[in-house]
Amino acid sequence: MSEGGISARGVRRAFGNVVALQHIDLDAPAGAVTALVGPNGSGKTTLLLVLATLLAPDAGHVRVAGFDPVRQARAVRARTGWMPDVFGTWGTLTCREVLRVVTDTHRMPRARAEARIDDLLGLVHLDDLADRPTQVLSRGQKQRLGLARALVHDPQVVLLDEPASGLDPRSRVELRGIVRDLATAGKAVVVSSHVLSELDEMADRAVIVAEGCTIAVETLDEVAERPRTWRVRALDEQSLVAALDARGIPYGEGDRYGREIEIASDVEAAEVLNALVSDGVPVVAFHPAGGVLERTYLALTEDRR
Amino acid sequence: MTWRLSVRGVRTVAGLELRQRVRSTRWIAVLTIWAVLLGLLTTLIRVAVHLAADIDAIAPGVGGGEAAAGDNVGDQIGRLMFGLIAFLVLSLGTLVAPALSATSINGDRTAGILAPLQTTLLSAAEIAVGKLVAAWTTALALLLTASPFILWTYLEGGTSPLRLLVTLGVLALTLLVVCAIGLGWSSVASRTSSSTVLTYLTIAVLGPGLPILFALCLPTVQQEETVRVRQLVPAGLYLPADSAPRCVESREQLSRTHTERIWWVLAPSPYVVVADAAPRPGDEDTALSGWDPLTLIRDGVREARLGPAEVEDRCGDVATTTRPDGGEDTARERREERNALSAVWPYGLAANLLLGLGFTVTAITRLRAPIRRLPRGVRIG
Structure with missing residues (x-):
């Protein structure tokens, strides 16, 4: 475990009789994006509150950037940026003022703060709204301001709770870029979400939680080596079916998106595609059905419905 | 932290x-x-x-x-x-x-x-x-x-x-x-x-x-006790008609309210604090002094703090300038005693x-x- 990241072992937290976190293990190394995945009410937000020094765990061992969030909260806060799921903002303040307040609370020198604010407003594309009060912002724009707010003090650890909710497609793409850049810059990033397809494209690792327990830790490269469903579509449906039959590859019902086939690994997928093409099938689409994470997630949480 | x-x-x-x-x-x-x-x-x-x-x-x-x-x-x-x-x-x-x-x-x-x-x-x-x-x-x-x-x-x-x-x-x-x-x-x-x-x-x-x-606590500090009472005896009743009225002291059983035990209940009320903190106007001894609300409350609280007087004086009612017994003016004494109290505010x-x-x-x-x-x-x- 590198110094800059997060390490949590056996974290437990109950609210009265309700056990929100039962036994959570989470590692988020520096320089990687760790997805925190789980059904609603599985304890994702509670875990992030613990990591963000707001909630003391009942038991367990937690280190954020090398410090204990309970006993060394100040040191953790100086190194952690947290973007809450419920994003509130001081409505009558302008975007620039909101960020300026945050630089003040982190005791940043004025000149450095102003430069940082300009950078961040550019990063989240709010520069043209910089001097408008935040209450006129749309949900997605507020969300982007929330991201900028979490990054003001250039934290080593970034905790993003449902950062993509409310974002338009372009903003999602940009969010992905920002998150990847943070990881490249050596930050430890934790992103919670239940929109799995978007985590596929930004996460290196996934920690899957359900009912307050960590049930699986996956790296996305590993997941690619698992059997999964692919979707293949050809211009000529008949020649596709004939080729699949000839090669003894089972396939499902066809629709206008093509046919689903089960393939064991990415290597095998490449082989199947190669074979279909060499058989003269006019293939126009060949891709995994559903995200990598989605499949793992659905398989793991199947018995928990 | x-x-x-x-x-x-x-x-x-x-x-x-x-x-x-x-x-x-x-x-x-x-x-x-x-x-x-x-x-x-x-x-x-x-x-x-x-x-x-x-x-x-x-x-x-x-x-x-x-x-x-x-x-x-x-x-x-x-x-x-x-x-x-x-x-x-x-x-x-x-x-x-x-x-x-x-x-x-x-x-x-x-x-x-x-x-x-x-x-x-x-x-x-x-x-x-x-x-x-x-x-x-x-x-x-x-x-x-x-x-x-x-x-x-x-x-x-x-x-x-x-x-x-x-x-x-x-x-x-x-x-x-x-x-x-x-x-x-x-x-x-x-x-x-x-x-x-x-x-x-x-x-x-x-x-x-x-x-x-x-006010609700007042009955709890009421007490029956024997006190010295000074009373005015007018001329013509027990005294010769031509003599001046006299002040006579006797002992009587009286029910008295000992506000000095609970005056402190009043002290934290902001109204009392404001009233008591305001320094008293200078012309203390005129008859008119003390009918503004600040002075009124101020004197009232201090009166409560003093509690009932040791001697119940009923002669003072008659004469504020010359008393029939020629003695001390107890009302004035009382006022001085009250003003000598340290501030409540x-x-x-x-x-x-x-x-x-x-x-x-x-x-x-x-x-x-x-x-x-x-x-x-x-x-x-």
Whole structure:
């Protein structure tokens, strides 16, 4: 475990009789994006509150950037940026003022703060709204301001709770870029979400939680080596079916998106595609059905419905 | 960490709060309404007082009254007006001030803007004190708007500059305490409506509540006892018709109320603090002195603190200048005794400030993160 990241072992937290976190293990190394995945009410937000020094765990061992969030909260806060799921903002303040307040609370020198604010407003594309009060912002724009707010003090650890909710497609793409850049810059990033397809494209690792327990830790490269469903579509449906039959590859019902086939690994997928093409099938689409994470997630949480 | 208090931190929070408040409320409208209301009431009080004093004061022009009236009577009127306005500002101030702080913490929690502050380098104390400073600043703005009217009654005469300053100071500190009470409740109650109600209740207990409690407690300190009584024996009844009336002392069984045991119940009431803190007007011995509300309450509380006199004197009623027994004027003695008592207001003010401190400390502990025990119905964020 590198110094800059997060390490949590056996974290437990109950609210009265309700056990929100039962036994959570989470590692988020520096320089990687760790997805925190789980059904609603599985304890994702509670875990992030613990990591963000707001909630003391009942038991367990937690280190954020090398410090204990309970006993060394100040040191953790100086190194952690947290973007809450419920994003509130001081409505009558302008975007620039909101960020300026945050630089003040982190005791940043004025000149450095102003430069940082300009950078961040550019990063989240709010520069043209910089001097408008935040209450006129749309949900997605507020969300982007929330991201900028979490990054003001250039934290080593970034905790993003449902950062993509409310974002338009372009903003999602940009969010992905920002998150990847943070990881490249050596930050430890934790992103919670239940929109799995978007985590596929930004996460290196996934920690899957359900009912307050960590049930699986996956790296996305590993997941690619698992059997999964692919979707293949050809211009000529008949020649596709004939080729699949000839090669003894089972396939499902066809629709206008093509046919689903089960393939064991990415290597095998490449082989199947190669074979279909060499058989003269006019293939126009060949891709995994559903995200990598989605499949793992659905398989793991199947018995928990 | 929790208790660290830096000027920059407090200023950041207070600045944030004030900017939010100034921009989100129509504060100029609020201050204008406040000023118009006070102006109206001050004018009414002036007219009423002058009419009641049966002085041809409102006659030709505004402000011509004092010259027409005798100096002493004019001073009395000025003092009465000053006292009424001081109480009016106190009452309205304690009515408005809770609105400034009673929702500041739980309101922020509901809006999801408290946790982002808690995860910064600001300490819990800086957040709480910053909010208190912001609320108090707003309350002081109200007091400042009221000050022209207080000044007006001051110019009516009879009030010493010291009395003006002390009254303003005590008003300001009382508003601070009210703001702290609101802040404390807003950190304890999860719903803003509960904290507002609790704040008003606390202020109601302090203001009118304590005097009512005092009155309700009076029967508990009533006591049957044998005391010395001086009584006037008029000429012609037991005495020869041509002789002067005499004062006779006897012992009697009497039921007396020992207010000196419970006077302290009155002390923390802001009305008592304001009244008692105002230095007494100079012309103490005139018969007219003491009919302005401040002096009235001040003397009343000190009278309660003295309790019943050792000797029940009923001769004093007859003659204030010459007593039939030629003895000491006990009423005057009593007044001197009363004025010799140390002031009550420092205790009252100290009790109030202590209460305010307690509520502030509560708010700070409730703002501490990470939270171990989460109160029912509170959501972090």
